[in-house]
């Protein structure tokens with residue numbers, strides 16, 4: 677059976693070399709030289725500075741017209757030219773989780789334009805969103821986000837990060853670490 681679980685391992689091995697790590701808010705992650713992305717669980721006994729797990733899931737906020745635009749423009753992961761990537765685990769605050777679904781959608785899109793902004797960066801950026809919150813009460817992050825792009829689009833990706841972090845949605849982000857990686861094999 678195809679699993680929806682993905683494990684991100686930070687350590688000494690893996691095809692992605694860490695080029696920069698930045699703590700945007702909250703606690704850092706232990707340092708890692710390389711990142712490996714595994715579908716499923718890491719093997720028992722795997723040595724790593726950190727192992728973070730998340731599952732892909734159904735969409736919570738996307739409307740039908742937004743989905744149509746996403747499906748039309750979003751590229752798949754694993755493109756040969758997309759040798760740069762960003763792994764950004766994020767935790768949102770209790771204030772966010774205490775909102776009702778309609779209030780979250782209002783902050784997320786009506787007031788922060790997360791989807792409208794993100795759409796401007798397609799098809800340059802490929803992405804996959806993983807949810808952690810329901811795996812265990814002790815998961816350190818709520819979301820693991822993964823983005824792949826060509827080196828020529830790295831500046832545009834930085835611009836996207838600046839736009840999202842300046843939005844109202846990000847006032848609810850209490851922990852965020854940005855791990856930038858380059859594929860070497």
Ligand code: HEM
Nearest residue numbers: 734735736737738764766791794795797801803819821837
């Ligand atoms: C590349 C352009 C991007 C597009 C097209 C995009 C699109 C989306 C969409 C459609 C959702 C909603 C999924 C749902 O309905 O549940 C979403 C959620 C999310 N995105 Fe993005 N996004 C982009 C970039 C980013 C970036 C750069 C970050 C991190 C810095 C990010 C972090 C998140 C997070 C954490 C969520 C989950 C929010 C929540 O459920 O509270 N996204 N994104």
